[in-house]
Amino acid sequence: MTVTISSDALKRIRMAAAASPDAEVCGLLLGEGAHIREARACNNVSATPATRFEIDPAALLAAYRGARGGGPAVLGHYHSHPSGHAEPSPRDAEDALPDGRLWLLVAGETVTAWRAVAAGERHGRFTRVTLACEDPAAPSDRQSCWKDYS
Template identity: 45%
Template sequence: MDLMVTSGTIATLIAEAQRAHPRECCGLLLGQAGRVALAQPAANVHPYPLRHFEIDPQALIAAHRAARAGGLELLGYYHSHPNGLARPSQTDAAQASGDGRAWAIVAAGEVSWWRDAPNGFEPLPTRLADG
């Protein structure tokens, strides 16, 4: 199934990557029924943010609590590769959980979409949604 993404979400991801450069940005992809409604920035708490990312655990906890209370679901995550390619790196692959969630990777003004599948990252088809 394709992931629905708005042009506003894509613009937010690119802007966040530019703002954080040369560090990696990261955040959460929130939405419902396979449609990303919000790219929510989170602090990159990794000790080496120039080459790695770690989403602030408090942002993850807050997202799960909000979803349980009827808010938007956690559909996935995003991060940037400031000096790399818009595809999963070896580090990304090593840290993958196989939970089926979406990952957006931003590099060089592009956003690529991936599913964290049980056997590794797979390209995730997306469609542009209105709004």
């Protein structure tokens, strides 16, 4: 399966992660179907933000209320691994529900996409998803904004 992400959303995720080298950043992925249109930054309210993330519950509830009111759907979330790899950790697997939601992970220059499932290939909880970038200025060229991303 391929999930597309707007170049603006991808840029926001990478910039947030680069601006926070000592703590995990996190946010929500909003859009429709398999298309991420917005990456909405959220406060990481974890007691240990250097090694763990927890999306601010108020932001999560607001996003779900917005979706019920006709706004974009909550497709999943993103978070960074400042001193790790852009792949789910065992701790991520412990925290993930097998609900099919998207997890985007960023570490350094690398951004990867995963779906939380019941019997995934990674830690028994995640399956890798192909992530394609869409540049609104060049909708026919999905790779045009991808050159800086892995």
